[in-house]
Amino acid sequence: MKKRAVVVLSGGLDSTTCMGVAKEQGYELWPMTFSYGQRHDREVEQARKIADYFQVNTHRIVNLDFFKQLGGSALTDQQLDVPQNEENPGIPITYVPARNMIFLALASAYAEVIGASAVFTGVSSVDYSGYPDCRPEFIESMAKTVNLATRAGVTDHKISIETPLMHLTKAETIRLGTRLHVPYERTTSCYNGGDKACGTCDSCRLRIKGFQEAGLVDPIDYAIPIDWSRE
Template sequence: MKKAVVLLSGGLDSTTCMAVAKSEGYELYPISFDYGQRHNRELECAKNVAKYFGVKQHKIIKMENVGGSALTDKNIDVPDYKGDNEIPVTYVPARNILFLSYALGYAEVIGAEAIFIGVSAVDYSGYPDCRPEFIKAFQKVVDEGTAAGVKGKSIEIKAPLIYLSKAETIKLGTKLGAPYELTTSCYKGGEKACGVCDSCVLRLKGFEEAGIKDKIEYERSL
């Protein structure tokens, strides 16, 4: 069976990617990261999602926290949703570059043909590493900088949600049986999602526009 590494954060988008990869006939090899994020709730969710999909191995990589983001520095407050396209303080410097690099090495080791990443250029928070230009550039790195690439058997970076709105992503994941009740999207990591950070608001709007009930609990909701 063909293999795929899936970047699994424990959130809605990465869980949708797991469902998409499974639907395309891949054997799933999720990889998650402990990068010094301000809470471990998302990693617990990632473990639950991986268990739900019955994967053979779920790799969790421990990384040094370099700071510089509200998601990794508790001295920087997580802001409420603003709705603009400015790069927010929740941007983690070079995060997807680092994540994809680890995933790429892992993919070469296990002989995977693809890496799935749940980035979207439609409903996102202004992050530069969620754009099609970034995915295209990293694919060039894969093609030119790996043994698989130079041998003509390059590993494909697959971003199936890149042009989907959050509502379209939710509809797709629901159709494919993605277990959204096991996920979290909140930047604050409380027992209940805050409902007011960028990620919570985009998620809530997505479910509302999709006409589907979100099964997780919120402190506040739209």
């Protein structure tokens, strides 16, 4: 049987790059997308389009609406505004409490059920928004916990948590994905989720900076003019 990987697929640039990396490494792709009460449905819609592009057999979409009930993040609480054109020296209001911990726990459970040996996630500790659950220390701890808490782990069928983008800048990630023919035109990164990306939220600004530094033009549409020639 071909080795399998669960890919945490958000519909964004990084997770879609992970799909390309896992495919190149010879894995059969089993993407898992979480609808967690985020501000818009565009992420899930784009994730479906990305899964179709990679011609996966199964794309699991999991409803985690309780994140919306918990609140505490501008991504899940409509009463909180998404910062626009703001520098965030600390942990920003767009951080969703314990999101990656819960996502990876569920993805690991799914991996155990389908006999997958790896879970891919697109976290990075270089160009990111300061979220604590994107750090290498967290991933190492979570990988250890997964294999202590699962039948797969204690019966010597360990599940690895793969983070191929952990030490890459956004520009390096984009160059990697471009080489792998990742469909960036099907991805979304904007926290506001409009038909056109706002270009001013933290996620948009990181993405724009990445394409500019990579010397490439982003194939998605923005609501504001972008100078792609700027270094």
